[in-house]
Structures are given as structure tokens and as C-alpha cells.
Amino acid sequence: MAEEMFGRLVSIMMVFSLLLSVFTTRSCSDHVPLIMWSSEGGSLWTQDPPVAGHIVSRSQLETYLSSAFGSAPNSAPHTVLLFLQDRLSVDDITLYGGVFGNKQDSVFPNLETALQSSSSLLVLPSVSGSASVPEVLQGLLNVAPLSLDPEQLNELHLDVSSPALLVFRLPFGTGSNEMAPKDSLRENDRLMGNVLDAVKAQAVPYTAVYTALAPSWVTRDVNPAPQSVGRSLLQATNDVYAPLQILDNMGKVCILFWASNLTVSVLQSGQWQKADLTDKTFISSGVEKNGSCNASNSQLILKYGNILGFQTFQLTFAMSQRLYPVSARQWFTLDQVQLNYDGHNATFNGSDGITAPSEYSYHCQMVSSSDYPLLVPSTPTDNAKQWILTFTDFQIQGFGVTGENFSYANDCASFFTPGIWMGLVTSLLLLLILTYGLHMILQLRSMDRFDDPKGPAIAVPQND
Known part of the structure; x- marks a missing residue:
């Protein structure tokens, strides 16, 4: 029993x-x-x-x-x-x-x-x-x-x-x-x-x-990776490593950051030199992480050791939050990504696309300073022209963090992707052809008059 x-x-x-x-x-x-x-x-x-x-x-x-x-x-x-x-x-x-x-x-x-x-x-x-x-x-x-x-x-x-x-x-x-x-x-x-x-x-x-x-x-066990399938509501992270966490003065998580690949490249002696910071940032703890959080601004600071020959190397993400009267809600934006290396600076401004509601996180399959850049050098003469930043499966949340996982994500992929446009145009073309065919069928008319077979025969005179 x-x-x-x-x-x-x-x-x-x-x-x-x-x-x-x-x-x-x-x-x-x-x-x-x-x-x-x-x-x-x-x-x-x-x-x-x-x-x-x-x-x-x-x-x-x-x-x-x-x-x-x-x-x-x-x-x-x-x-x-x-x-x-x-x-x-x-x-x-x-x-x-x-x-x-x-x-x-x-x-x-x-x-x-x-x-x-x-x-x-x-x-x-x-x-x-x-x-x-x-x-x-x-x-x-x-x-x-x-x-x-x-x-x-x-x-x-x-x-x-x-x-x-x-x-x-x-x-x-x-x-x-x-x-x-x-x-x-x-x-x-x-x-x-x-x-x-x-x-x-x-x-x-x-x-x-x-x-x-x-x-x-x-x-x-369960930490599914951010999916790169257009505009989706994402929550959670990769099953290999957890997101980077920054704590506030009360010991609560206030910033979350994650990327499947974090790469920086610099132009030295006419050649591009690349460094992968993914392992140092998320796996081997080869980074000193700091940050600050308040109601209007958040800042994530990542300090590395020897990177690409530079003795000091620091990556800073600056975010701000403000009220937009049109939508009547708070939105946060990634304002700048700044590199500090051996006393030099390289500043990238975030485009208008790197934004999300304050209670959401922001996700993008690719955030880069080249090839459809979302990160733009601050001035034409800035050292940022010598650098290329590439973040794959980039996800960040600087406000409204409620736990150890990301909130739902606002994705950078537009709703009408090229594939959707192609499908819509093709469907519209087929619809026009179908409409024209139906119109032609409806215009067909049957004859309402016929010759009388019982009428007088036609006489054809013949000359002798």
C-alpha cells in the first residue's frame, strides 16, 4: 500500500x-x-x-x-x-x-x-x-x-x-x-x-x-540558443555558456550580454589582424567585467589583457533609456560601443535600429561595423576606421532585467524580409492571372439565334 x-x-x-x-x-x-x-x-x-x-x-x-x-x-x-x-x-x-x-x-x-x-x-x-x-x-x-x-x-x-x-x-x-x-x-x-x-x-x-x-x-540543462529566425520573441541563451551578468549595488543582475561570436579586427601594416574574444568573454573568464546601472543609463565594461599586441584593451557598451511620447513607453538604445587600447580610442555610434522597449532585450543575428553596418564610426577621422567589430547572435539587455535569463527580444530583422516580398509579389501576380482568366470565362456568351433547317431550300438556277 x-x-x-x-x-x-x-x-x-x-x-x-x-x-x-x-x-x-x-x-x-x-x-x-x-x-x-x-x-x-x-x-x-x-x-x-x-x-x-x-x-x-x-x-x-x-x-x-x-x-x-x-x-x-x-x-x-x-x-x-x-x-x-x-x-x-x-x-x-x-x-x-x-x-x-x-x-x-x-x-x-x-x-x-x-x-x-x-x-x-x-x-x-x-x-x-x-x-x-x-x-x-x-x-x-x-x-x-x-x-x-x-x-x-x-x-x-x-x-x-x-x-x-x-x-x-x-x-x-x-x-x-x-x-x-x-x-x-x-x-x-x-x-x-x-x-x-x-x-x-x-x-x-x-x-x-x-x-x-x-x-x-x-x-x-535547458538554455536554448538565441534563434536567428527573423522577428521572434527570444528568451534564454546558448546551451554552451550562460550570458554575461553585471550586478548592481544591491547584488541584482542589471545587465545581460551574450553573443555566439565576438570578434575584433584591426588594420596593421596594411593587413587586417583578427582576434576572437568569445572564449575570453564567456567561457574561460579571461575578462574583467564591470558596469553601472541606473534608471536612465547603463554601461557594460569589458577589460581584457593582451589583445592583438595591445597591453590594455577595453570594450565599453553604453546604453540609455528614455520615454518616447509617440509610443507612450520607455525604450532603450545602444548609443555607443567604444574601444580603448593603449591610450587610444575608437568610438562607434549605434544606429537607430539598435533599440528595444525597456522591458525587452535586443537581439540581432549580426551586429557589425562593416557590411550593412549597425555600428558607425563617430567621426571620419576617428580611429574606428581602423577597426571592425563583428558580433554574431548578439543579444543585450541593459534595463528591466528580472532574473538570470533575457526577457523577450526585439529582433533587428525587419518584418518584410526579401523572402516575404518575393512571396507577396509572386502571389499577387498569380492572383492577377487568375482574375483575368475568370473575367474571360465570364465574358463567354452562347448564340441566341440559329438557322432554321426546315426552311425553303435555296434554288440555284442553271443555264442550259
């Missing part, structure tokens, strides 16, 4: 995982699972579980939990153990659990044992990350949360007569090695087992909640 109940748990999560992967874009989601169980017998949850694929909002979460922590005699114990992991997704439970695979390989032996021994189980496979489970529990219990290490619980005497919210933070490894998250989950399960054993030793009834602050698979 216990194994069947836990099997249903994982089955539900697998269905939710499949539906969410079909109907949502996992790279932009912030949904986490929530598992709640009680040491007391009886059914404590009066709300029906959500339908498959449903994302539980904060108000719905409050409804679910308030039905458990009521004033009725059979309400859940008000000693709440909140196991709050840094990152967790439904895929972690279905992938590393042992119900459908080798049970000896499961990383959740203590969690499975606790769930199997509890007859009151609430499973919410997809809870909105903005629901803030700790705040909801704090409001329902009307008690301040107490953060503890698992080892400190033995030193704490729990009072059954008063509610308590004990928060245990569980880290989550995100190494490149596939075993890193698995080992991290196994260690967290061991810590949960120690906490549950310590509570049982004090004979205190409890309600346990296992959830996370953010999903794990968003940053660990």
Missing part, C-alpha cells in the same frame, strides 16, 4: 513534467514542486489536487495550506519543518527516484520512507516561484521562521502547545558532472532523515514541506 502511494506520487510528477515540457518553455519557467506530509494519521487536505499541467499560484497555495492548518481538531500539526532547497525540479524526483528504476539507486530513501509512513500527503508538482512558500507559511502560522542547521535540532526543545516554523536550507550542486546534482540530492536526503529522526525522538507531531527557491533544470 505504501509503495503504491509513493508510486502514484511519482506518476503524478512524471505526468506534470511531460505536460509542462509540452505546453511551456522550460527555459523561462520558474515553477518548483512542493511535497507536504504529516506525521499524524487521517486525511488533512480538503482541497482537490490540481489538474495535470496546472501551475499553482500564490493565492491557490494559500488555499491549499489554509485547509491543512485550520482550527479543526484534525488539522495538521503546527510544528512545521520546511526543507527549502536552493534548486529543485520535478525532473530531479522522477529521474533520481527509485520507484520506476533500481530502488537501491534512489537518492531519496529517507524521503520515500517518510512519505510511505504518512497517510496524509499533498503533492503540488508545479508551484509558481513567486508564490513564496516561507511567507505563506509564516502568515498562516503567525510565527516568525527559525533557520536551523540539521545538527542544531538536537539542542532545541520543541513545544507542542505553540506553533513553530523551522526552516532548513539545503544546498544544491550544479556542477558540469552529472553526478554532482545526484550526490547533492542524496546528501540533502540524508540531512532530512536526520531532522525527521530528531523530531521523532522528541515525540513531537510535525508537518514537513519539501520545496525549493528556484527550478534546477532551467540553469543546469
Whole structure:
């Protein structure tokens, strides 16, 4: 019976995982699972579980939990153990659990044992990350949360007569090695087992909640590359490396920058010398990144070492934000890209096309200072004439950043591309031919008069 109940748990999560992967874009989601169980017998949850694929909002979460922590005699114990992991997704439970695979390989032996021994189980496979489970529990219990290490619980005497919210933070490894998250989950399960054993030793009834602050698979596995398919709404980045992030004074991400290829070329002794900065910028951390952000201006500064023989080499992106009365909304523009090398400057002005609404990011398949340039030298005599900047799959956001991923992108590709124009002209030509043919057919008329075959025969006189 216990194994069947836990099997249903994982089955539900697998269905939710499949539906969410079909109907949502996992790279932009912030949904986490929530598992709640009680040491007391009886059914404590009066709300029906959500339908498959449903994302539980904060108000719905409050409804679910308030039905458990009521004033009725059979309400859940008000000693709440909140196991709050840094990152967790439904895929972690279905992938590393042992119900459908080798049970000896499961990383959740203590969690499975606790769930199997509890007859009151609430499973919410997809809870909105903005629901803030700790705040909801704090409001329902009307008690301040107490953060503890698992080892400190033995030193704490729990009072059954008063509610308590004990928060245990569980880290989550995100190494490149596939075993890193698995080992991290196994260690967290061991810590949960120690906490549950310590509570049982004090004979205190409890309600346990296992959830996370953010999903794990968003940053660990799924980071689709920006697509270069015309005007599209882009969000997320390449699956090889994450975007470059600049933090503000409050420690929040305020600038995001990404490119699949970042190349600079300089004219030296009559020949063009090229340097690829992609690896130094995004992969090997061979760049010193700085920046500044405020309500009207943002600046991204990338400082490199020896580039093309120059001892100092700095690349600066200057962005500004202003209100356009015509559209009645804020727009940001990339005003300048400046090179500083060994005391010399080369400044490129951004064209009018490098712009996007302030809550969007900007994306372009190719941003270059040559061949249909979007970057134009500031003056004819500027050193920028000796340089060529080429950014492939360029994407940047200097305002309105809400997380570690790009917002929807305003693409530089015009809506009416040459292919669209060719299709429209060809369709129009075929439509004209069809219209002319129909017109000719409609103009056909049948004869309304015929010769009478029964009339008098024609007499032809003959001369002898």
C-alpha cells in the first residue's frame, strides 16, 4: 500500500513534467514542486489536487495550506519543518527516484520512507516561484521562521502547545558532472532523515514541506540558443555558456550580454589582424567585467589583457533609456560601443535600429561595423576606421532585467524580409492571372439565334 502511494506520487510528477515540457518553455519557467506530509494519521487536505499541467499560484497555495492548518481538531500539526532547497525540479524526483528504476539507486530513501509512513500527503508538482512558500507559511502560522542547521535540532526543545516554523536550507550542486546534482540530492536526503529522526525522538507531531527557491533544470540543462529566425520573441541563451551578468549595488543582475561570436579586427601594416574574444568573454573568464546601472543609463565594461599586441584593451557598451511620447513607453538604445587600447580610442555610434522597449532585450543575428553596418564610426577621422567589430547572435539587455535569463527580444530583422516580398509579389501576380482568366470565362456568351433547317431550300438556277 505504501509503495503504491509513493508510486502514484511519482506518476503524478512524471505526468506534470511531460505536460509542462509540452505546453511551456522550460527555459523561462520558474515553477518548483512542493511535497507536504504529516506525521499524524487521517486525511488533512480538503482541497482537490490540481489538474495535470496546472501551475499553482500564490493565492491557490494559500488555499491549499489554509485547509491543512485550520482550527479543526484534525488539522495538521503546527510544528512545521520546511526543507527549502536552493534548486529543485520535478525532473530531479522522477529521474533520481527509485520507484520506476533500481530502488537501491534512489537518492531519496529517507524521503520515500517518510512519505510511505504518512497517510496524509499533498503533492503540488508545479508551484509558481513567486508564490513564496516561507511567507505563506509564516502568515498562516503567525510565527516568525527559525533557520536551523540539521545538527542544531538536537539542542532545541520543541513545544507542542505553540506553533513553530523551522526552516532548513539545503544546498544544491550544479556542477558540469552529472553526478554532482545526484550526490547533492542524496546528501540533502540524508540531512532530512536526520531532522525527521530528531523530531521523532522528541515525540513531537510535525508537518514537513519539501520545496525549493528556484527550478534546477532551467540553469543546469535547458538554455536554448538565441534563434536567428527573423522577428521572434527570444528568451534564454546558448546551451554552451550562460550570458554575461553585471550586478548592481544591491547584488541584482542589471545587465545581460551574450553573443555566439565576438570578434575584433584591426588594420596593421596594411593587413587586417583578427582576434576572437568569445572564449575570453564567456567561457574561460579571461575578462574583467564591470558596469553601472541606473534608471536612465547603463554601461557594460569589458577589460581584457593582451589583445592583438595591445597591453590594455577595453570594450565599453553604453546604453540609455528614455520615454518616447509617440509610443507612450520607455525604450532603450545602444548609443555607443567604444574601444580603448593603449591610450587610444575608437568610438562607434549605434544606429537607430539598435533599440528595444525597456522591458525587452535586443537581439540581432549580426551586429557589425562593416557590411550593412549597425555600428558607425563617430567621426571620419576617428580611429574606428581602423577597426571592425563583428558580433554574431548578439543579444543585450541593459534595463528591466528580472532574473538570470533575457526577457523577450526585439529582433533587428525587419518584418518584410526579401523572402516575404518575393512571396507577396509572386502571389499577387498569380492572383492577377487568375482574375483575368475568370473575367474571360465570364465574358463567354452562347448564340441566341440559329438557322432554321426546315426552311425553303435555296434554288440555284442553271443555264442550259
